[in-house]
Amino acid sequence: MPTVQAALAAHFQAIRDTHLRELFAQDPARFERFSLRVGGILLDYSKNRITPETLSLLLQLAETADVAGWRERMFSGDKINHTEGRAVLHTALRNVSNTPVMVDGEDVMPAVNAVLVSMEAFAAQVRSGAWRGYTGKPITDVVNIGIGGSDLGPQMVCQALKPYQSPQLRAHFMSNVDGAHVVEILENLDPETTLFIVASKTFTTQETMSNAHYVREWFLQQARDPAHIAKHFVAVSTNRAAVMDFGIDPANMFGFWDWVGGRYSLWSAIGLPIVLAVGMENFRALLAGAHAMDQHFRSAPLAENMPVILALLGVWYNNYFAAESQVILPYDHYLRSLPMYLQQADMESNGKSVDRDGNPVSQSTGPIIWGATGINGQHAFYQLIHQGTKLIPADFIISVTPPTALHAHHDILMANFLAQTEALMRGRTLEETVASGASEPLAPKVFAGNHPSNALLLDALTPHTLGMLIALYEHKIFVQGVIWNLNSYDQWGVELGKQLAKQILPELHAASAVHSHDASTNGLINHYREQVQ
Numbered sequence: 001m002p003t004v005q006a007a008l009a010a011h012f013q014a015i016r017d018t019h020l021r022e023l024f025a026q027d028p029a030r031f032e033r034f035s036l037r038v039g040g041i042l043l044d045y046s047k048n049r050i051t052p053e054t055l056s057l058l059l060q061l062a063e064t065a066d067v068a069g070w071r072e073r074m075f076s077g078d079k080i081n082h083t084e085g086r087a088v089l090h091t092a093l094r095n096v097s098n099t100p101v102m103v104d105g106e107d108v109m110p111a112v113n114a115v116l117v118s119m120e121a122f123a124a125q126v127r128s129g130a131w132r133g134y135t136g137k138p139i140t141d142v143v144n145i146g147i148g149g150s151d152l153g154p155q156m157v158c159q160a161l162k163p164y165q166s167p168q169l170r171a172h173f174m175s176n177v178d179g180a181h182v183v184e185i186l187e188n189l190d191p192e193t194t195l196f197i198v199a200s201k202t203f204t205t206q207e208t209m210s211n212a213h214y215v216r217e218w219f220l221q222q223a224r225d226p227a228h229i230a231k232h233f234v235a236v237s238t239n240r241a242a243v244m245d246f247g248i249d250p251a252n253m254f255g256f257w258d259w260v261g262g263r264y265s266l267w268s269a270i271g272l273p274i275v276l277a278v279g280m281e282n283f284r285a286l287l288a289g290a291h292a293m294d295q296h297f298r299s300a301p302l303a304e305n306m307p308v309i310l311a312l313l314g315v316w317y318n319n320y321f322a323a324e325s326q327v328i329l330p331y332d333h334y335l336r337s338l339p340m341y342l343q344q345a346d347m348e349s350n351g352k353s354v355d356r357d358g359n360p361v362s363q364s365t366g367p368i369i370w371g372a373t374g375i376n377g378q379h380a381f382y383q384l385i386h387q388g389t390k391l392i393p394a395d396f397i398i399s400v401t402p403p404t405a406l407h408a409h410h411d412i413l414m415a416n417f418l419a420q421t422e423a424l425m426r427g428r429t430l431e432e433t434v435a436s437g438a439s440e441p442l443a444p445k446v447f448a449g450n451h452p453s454n455a456l457l458l459d460a461l462t463p464h465t466l467g468m469l470i471a472l473y474e475h476k477i478f479v480q481g482v483i484w485n486l487n488s489y490d491q492w493g494v495e496l497g498k499q500l501a502k503q504i505l506p507e508l509h510a511a512s513a514v515h516s517h518d519a520s521t522n523g524l525i526n527h528y529r530e531q532v533q
């Protein structure tokens with residue numbers, strides 16, 4: 001019996017040159033066969049280079065990897081993040097059905113619910129104006145100080161849900177330790193009416209802590225009395241001791257737990273800026289949407305399971321077509337940060353070359369995730385997707401109902417969305433090029449086509465469908481991690497750079513030339529030292 005991988009490799013050889021045009025011509029029911037609706041999301045995956053046999057083999061691959069077993073382990077709180085000895089339970093944070101979820105013999109749901117209640121109470125005070133700054137004025141601006149998972153999720157969601165935002169409260173996100181980012185945000189703010197959320201799972205991240213300390217000094221320059229900090233600084237963290245050391249009253253701390261990965265944390269208290277921006281009702285709708293996708297993922301057969309299908313298509317291109325990247329193309333201004341958000345979610349999770357057993361992987365793992373709003377991308381990088389030498393599977397995302405009253409604009413957006421997926425799929429033959437009236441030379445005007453894409457259509461971009469969409473990608477990443485036998489929930493790779501940065505920082509002002517690194521790093525450090533002295 002050949003392994004399923006061998007069967008897939010043989011099948012790949014058999015269909016690698018088959019054109020999507022042929023597949024559509026052979027099967028008029030291809031859309032019905034290869035599309036799936038879950039709640040307010042339709043996935044059309046018929047423009048992929050697959051046949052029913054491909055899908056059946058990929059599903060066997062998922063079965064062989066025991067996706068269903070690992071899925072159950074994740075949902076039930078097994079410590080599947082084995083290198084850190086942690087459960088992976090972002091699903092518990094949005095478990096709106098409130099069934100018990102056990103970690104170390106304890107149901108985590110009461111603690112999850114208690115934090116949600118305290119977020120709600122706090123946000124209600126700030127949003128209503130009852131929470132006053134140290135001079136008695138209501139809060140007008142909220143600044144989230146955090147980076148990575150403590151920034152990208154809340155920032156992306158606040159942007160996506162802009163139509164739901166309260167105009168009285170402006171949200172800002174300070175992530176970069178580049179002083180320009182700090183100055184740019186602070187220069188328009190009034191300390192009397194600004195609330196700072198210091199968001200860090202560990203409360204040790206250099207960028208976040210440096211910014212938080214600087215901002216505290218900036219605040220005290222005007223407020224003077226450290227007692228006023230309580231009205232203007234709150235913390236979101238798992239590290240209570242470090243929060244107290246910083247000088248934030250634990251009464252103003254919103255906690256979460258080590259079983260929430262940073263890049264999966266927007267559902268936790270890390271979502272506080274979202275609650276402040278759009279209100280608790282909308283945040284709960286976001287959680288409910290994610291929960292709906294969790295339930296679908298947990299219970300639907302693999303063949304009808306949206307995250308599983310997306311994951312398997314990604315594996316098909318990554319491991320058989322040797323595609324190196326995956327492009328995310330939202331045709332939605334409000335989803336413009338989604339590609340960046342998914343970069344961390346996917347690349348920090350599955351950017352691994354050692355498997356769960358500590359062995360080097362024998363196959364390609366996580367793809368490079370990139371993208372931008374599709375309509376802008378059309379006028380920038382689509383050329384390479386259409387006619388370059390690389391195969392780049394694309395996810396096109398759009399809402400059926402537009403977020404504004406500009407319906408004619410939305411029709412143009414939709415027409416472009418459809419035109420691009422069709423053009424990528426069909427290409428243009430020489431005959432068609434001639435028939436279009438194109439002049440010589442013709443060759444550069446011929447398109448090979450056969451470029452795969454998924455189309456994801458949201459009924460509308462609401463808190464609920466957004467929650468579903470994010471959870472869809474989270475579970476896709478999970479399934480791919482299982483198939484590649486990875487621990488998707490640690491991130492040891494980023495640690496080395498952090499350690500080296502700490503070592504280099506004092507060397508930038510060393511009294512004499514630095515020789516402790518390689519010639520390049522020494523040369524650069526000394527160049528900088530000499531210039532800034």
Ligand code: F6P
Binds near residue numbers: 147148200202203
């Ligand atoms: O970049 C590494 C990382 O640990 C991410 O995983 C995390 O989201 C980010 O840093 C921020 O970490 P923290 O929330 O602990 O400040």
